[in-house]
Amino acid sequence: MISLIVNLMLPLTLLCAVILLLHRPLLARLGAHNTYMLWASVPLLLAGTLLGLLVPARLASPSLEQLQHYRVLAGELLSQGDNPTLNLILASIWLLGSLTLLGALLYQATQLKRLSNRAEALELPQALSQGPLSLTGRETSLVIKCHPEIDSPMLAGLFKPVILVPTGFTQLAPSQQAAVLSHELKHLTRHDIAANLFGYLLATLFWFNPVCWLAYRRFRDDQELACDAEVITHMDKQQRIAYSQTLLAYSQQAHLGMLHTHYGNKTILKERIMQMKKTHTKRPLAILGLALTLGLSGALINQSAIAGDKHNDEHHDKAKAPSPVMRIEPAYPAEAAKQSVEGYVQLAFDIDKQGKVSNVSVIESSPAGVFDVEAVKALSQWRYEASPEGVSQAKVQLDFMMSAPKAEIERVRVTAG
Structure with missing residues (x-):
C-alpha cells in the first residue's frame, strides 16, 4: 500500500501544484465554471497512473532471462541499520x-x-x-x-x-x-x-x-x-x-x-x-479535453520517472524483467565492511502467483561465502507484482560495494531499485 501511495504521490503533487500556481490566470480567462471542471483531471490522473502501474504487470513475461543487478552500499546500510523497522x-x-x-x-x-x-x-x-x-x-x-x-x-x-x-x-x-x-x-x-x-x-x-x-x-x-x-x-x-x-x-x-x-x-x-x-x-467538452490531457500528462510523467529509476541501462530487457514492489536491503557484513571487501552474489529464485519469493539458491558468489547468507536472507523477503502464473527460475545479482561506482564506469545494469 505504501509503495502505491508513493507512486501516486509524484504525479498528483505535480498536477495540483500546476493548477494552484496557474489558478488566477485560469480563473480570469476561463471563468469559475470551467476552472472548477479542471479538477476532474485529478481522478483521471489517478486512473491513468493506476493503469500504467497495473497493465505492465499483466503483460510481463512469466520467465526472467536477463540477470538483474542491484547494488548494496556499505555506507548507506550501516547508517540506516534496521530498515524494515523504519518502514x-x-x-x-x-x-x-x-x-x-x-x-x-x-x-x-x-x-x-x-x-x-x-x-x-x-x-x-x-x-x-x-x-x-x-x-x-x-x-x-x-x-x-x-x-x-x-x-x-x-x-x-x-x-x-x-x-x-x-x-x-x-x-x-x-x-x-x-x-x-x-x-x-x-x-x-x-x-x-x-x-x-x-x-x-x-x-x-x-x-x-x-x-x-x-x-x-x-x-x-x-x-x-x-x-x-x-x-x-x-x-x-x-x-x-x-x-x-x-x-x-x-x-x-x-x-x-x-x-x-x-x-x-x-x-x-x-x-x-x-x-x-x-x-x-x-466549454464543457473543451475543458474536459484539457482535464483529460492534464491527467494523462501526469501519468506519463510518473511512468517516465519510474522508467528512469528502473531502466537506465539500454541493454535491459523491460519485457522480461519484473521489478520488485518491495525490496529488503541486505545487511552488509560488518567484517567485510571493515576490511573494505567488495563482491557480488548471483541468485536464482521462484515467484509465486501472489508475488512471494521462494526457493532461493546461490548460483555464484565472489568472494565465495562472504555475502551469501545476507543475500539469501534479504531476497527471501522481497515481494513482486502478483501474476496469473508466477515466475520460475528468476535470476538477480546483488553487487556489494563500499560506495557507488563512478558515472563513467560502464556496467550492464546498476540501479538502486
Whole structure:
C-alpha cells in the first residue's frame, strides 16, 4: 500500500501544484465554471497512473532471462541499520493519520445527522417555489430545515440531502431567499457532496502532503464560485446586487465540512463578488479535453520517472524483467565492511502467483561465502507484482560495494531499485 501511495504521490503533487500556481490566470480567462471542471483531471490522473502501474504487470513475461543487478552500499546500510523497522514505523504513522481523519469524517457525519434531526422543517413560501428555483425531479422532495446552531446555509447529507438554514433566514427578502436556495440546489444537481467526499478521502490518503490539502481547499472554493456563476447567469443587475448582499449576510468563517457545502465564507468573499461582474461561456467538452490531457500528462510523467529509476541501462530487457514492489536491503557484513571487501552474489529464485519469493539458491558468489547468507536472507523477503502464473527460475545479482561506482564506469545494469 505504501509503495502505491508513493507512486501516486509524484504525479498528483505535480498536477495540483500546476493548477494552484496557474489558478488566477485560469480563473480570469476561463471563468469559475470551467476552472472548477479542471479538477476532474485529478481522478483521471489517478486512473491513468493506476493503469500504467497495473497493465505492465499483466503483460510481463512469466520467465526472467536477463540477470538483474542491484547494488548494496556499505555506507548507506550501516547508517540506516534496521530498515524494515523504519518502514514499519512510517507505515504505522501513515495509517494512524489516515484513520484519525476518517474518524473525524465519521464524527461530522454523526453530528450533521443529529443536527438535521433536531432542526425544524421550514415551509417554502409559494413565491419562492416559482421562477428561479424550478423544482423538478429529485429536488421536489428536498427538505429545508432551520436550526439556531447553523451560521450559514448549507446542503448536507449524501443519500438524503437536506438544506439547513439559520433561524434568521426567513427575515431575508424573498429574492435573497430564492438566491440562497438556488445556490444550494446547484450543489445538489451537480452531486457536489459526493465530489467533496471523494476529495476528502484522497486528502486522507496523502495527509502528509501539504499540496494536497491546499488543492482540496482550492477545489472547495472553486466549487462555490462555480455555483455562483450558475445562479447569476440569468439574473439582472438588481438580482445580482441582492445575491451579493446575501453573501455579505452570511460571510462568517464557516466550517469547511466534508459532508456539507459552505455557503458563507469570508476568505473568498471578495473573489466571489468580483466574479459576479464577469461572464464566461461554458466549454464543457473543451475543458474536459484539457482535464483529460492534464491527467494523462501526469501519468506519463510518473511512468517516465519510474522508467528512469528502473531502466537506465539500454541493454535491459523491460519485457522480461519484473521489478520488485518491495525490496529488503541486505545487511552488509560488518567484517567485510571493515576490511573494505567488495563482491557480488548471483541468485536464482521462484515467484509465486501472489508475488512471494521462494526457493532461493546461490548460483555464484565472489568472494565465495562472504555475502551469501545476507543475500539469501534479504531476497527471501522481497515481494513482486502478483501474476496469473508466477515466475520460475528468476535470476538477480546483488553487487556489494563500499560506495557507488563512478558515472563513467560502464556496467550492464546498476540501479538502486
